[in-house]
Each structure stands twice: as structure tokens, then as C-alpha cells.
Amino acid sequence: DSGVVQSPRHIIKEKGGRSVLTCIPISGHSNVVWYQQTLGKELKFLIQHYEKVERDKGFLPSRFSVQQFDDYHSEMNMSALELEDSAMYFCASSLFQGNSDYTFGSGTRLLVI
Amino acid sequence: GEQVEQLPSILRVQEGSSASINCTYENSASNYFPWYKQEPGENPKLIIDIRSNMERKQTQGLIVLLDKKAKRFSLHITDTQPGDSAMYFCAASVNTNTGKLTFGDGTVLTVKP
Numbered sequence: 001d002s003g004v005v006q007s008p009r010h011i012i013k014e015k016g017g018r019s020v021l022t023c024i025p026i027s028g029h030s031n032v033v034w035y036q037q038t039l040g041k042e043l044k045f046l047i048q049h050y051e052k053v054e055r056d057k058g059f060l061p062s063r064f065s066v067q068q069f070d071d072y073h074s075e076m077n078m079s080a081l082e083l084e085d086s087a088m089y090f091c092a093s094s095l096f097q098g099n100s101d102y103t104f105g106s107g108t109r110l111l112v113i
Numbered sequence: 114g115e116q117v118e119q120l121p122s123i124l125r126v127q128e129g130s131s132a133s134i135n136c137t138y139e140n141s142a143s144n145y146f147p148w149y150k151q152e153p154g155e156n157p158k159l160i161i162d163i164r165s166n167m168e169r170k171q172t173q174g175l176i177v178l179l180d181k182k183a184k185r186f187s188l189h190i191t192d193t194q195p196g197d198s199a200m201y202f203c204a205a206s207v208n209t210n211t212g213k214l215t216f217g218d219g220t221v222l223t224v225k226p
Contacts, residue, residue, distance in 0.1 A: 104156040
């Protein structure tokens, strides 16, 4: 049973740099959301895609963009990284938009130095 | 949107006693209320949820109560064990909409042996 797969698990980038985070949802899930968690605190909603279309956007900085592809995997492109972007980034998937039975990936820990 | 308030932020209980976490929400259209447990360095895992057509749900030592009138829901862990020590998050969503989860700020539960 492959759950939601995120890569890389850990990444260190310099301030001003770029990074790409990848999320592969559970097979059959076409609804993917991204959350940011700083210092183990609240989970902040960033963005949601369903069937390759952006459906809802939350705290996603304009320096970041997210795309969902034909196979429903999602990529977050992060540019002009700032120190405060250091966080855990979780993606989660569910069967369809409006279905909140999300399964979370293991997360990507981003450290900006 | 939705805002979810969660209290307490820190909870310490003796092994064998019960622990209660309370959440309130603002959007009366919210109809799905999951609870997640997150251990250090891990992803959030769904432990129990309740939908708006129910007032009470129980599973394996966990009880969730929902008071739609007061827009309040709570998690009760009975007979706590050291393994229950973790961060707990409540969340709310409007399942008929995007299904985005709005999380509370989390409760750090410590169960003392």
C-alpha cells in the first residue's frame, strides 16, 4: 500500500534560492492539497488542486507556484526563498474535491539558510 | 472562510486518566470534523472523525462530541497511555465545497506514567 509520497524528505537551500517539492497522491486520488507547518505548530493551508485545476488558495506566497499534472502528481516550485520559508511542507490527497478524508504524506522538511 | 480555535494548547495528564480537547468553529456550513494525531517528526494521522449528522462517535478509547448549535466539538481520550502523548489537531471543513481542512493550532498532550 503506497500512501502519499513526497520528495525530497529533507532539503537545505540558501536564501534567495529555488526548490521543487513533489507529491505523488494515492492512486485514484485526484484531489491534492498542500499545507505548511512551522516549528510543529499549526498546519497552514496553502493551495488545493482537483483534476489539474486550482480550486482554492490559502497562504501560498506569490513566490511559490503549484501545478498538478496529468497523472495527478503535484509539484511546488519555490523561488526567492526566504528564511521564514523554513518549515515542513505536507501534501495530502483525497478521492475528489469535497472529500475531506485526506491522507497526508510524510512531508518535506525545508531549511533555508 | 473558516476559523478553528483549539484549547488547551498544552495538556498534561496522569496515565489512566482521561484527556479532553475542545474546538470551536465559525462557519455554520462546516459539516466534517476530523481529529489528527501527529508524533514528533511524523505526518498527521487521522484518528477519528465526525460528520454533522452525528452528535457522538466512539472508537477504541476515543470519543468525539459535536454540538452544532454551539459550533463546538471535542475529543475525549479515555484511559490515557504514554503512547497517547503527541500533538493533536482538530479540523473542520465544508465537505460539499472544496473540502479544504482548516486546522486548529494543536494541543500537545503529555501522558505521565
